Amino acid sequence: QQQVKQSPQSLIVQKGGISIINCAYENTAFDYFPWYQQFPGKGPALLIAIRPDVSEKKEGRFTISFNKSAKQFSLHIMDSQPGDSATYFCAASWPGANNLFFGTGTRLTVIP
Amino acid sequence: GAGVSQSPSNKVTEKGKDVELRCDPISGHTALYWYRQSLGQGLEFLIYFQGNSAPDKSGLPSDRFSAERTGGSVSTLTIQRTQQEDSAVYLCASSLGQGTPYEQYFGPGTRLTVT
16 A cells, blocks of 8 residues: 555646645655656655754745644645756655655656 | 766566676675666565675565676666566665665666566
């Protein structure tokens, strides 16, 4: 079963707008929540990550919001640009885990 | 420096044939992972190697799948008697150590098409 549920599957945003992608999980042992960005023909690359001891982490135009009680976390892309058009994956892991558990991905298209 | 490399980038094979996919991790990375990326399914963990420890094979979908890592570096994923449902992008990743907070660096993947 899917350990991390991601929505929406696809998202179209105007240039300059805010892109929001949501993820939810059930396993309370998860303690690491990264977001990966993947361009066509490339492997995923780490964008930003958060641990549950903070509710928000910001790096440039990218922000992760984390709600531990709701078991949800989201990626916000401010001032979205056409170069942000890519597929975004949320993921989660727990201490000592040998792998990341990925969401199903969101294809973001930013229209000029 | 060089990232994770994978070969071939594309592979088309007939149903029933065996295929080998290769991964060269980043030099010095002790952990190596294989994932499978199917359309609309996200990334599915297959197998994990850490140093000289026994690999974690818990994600392999069937006994037709196997992998080895020679000399703690290059890894080969082998799929025997390929089936159409094996068609996917196979991604390799490596990291400095096990688990978090070690970032996993991904290669570009091998797109496998089984006809």
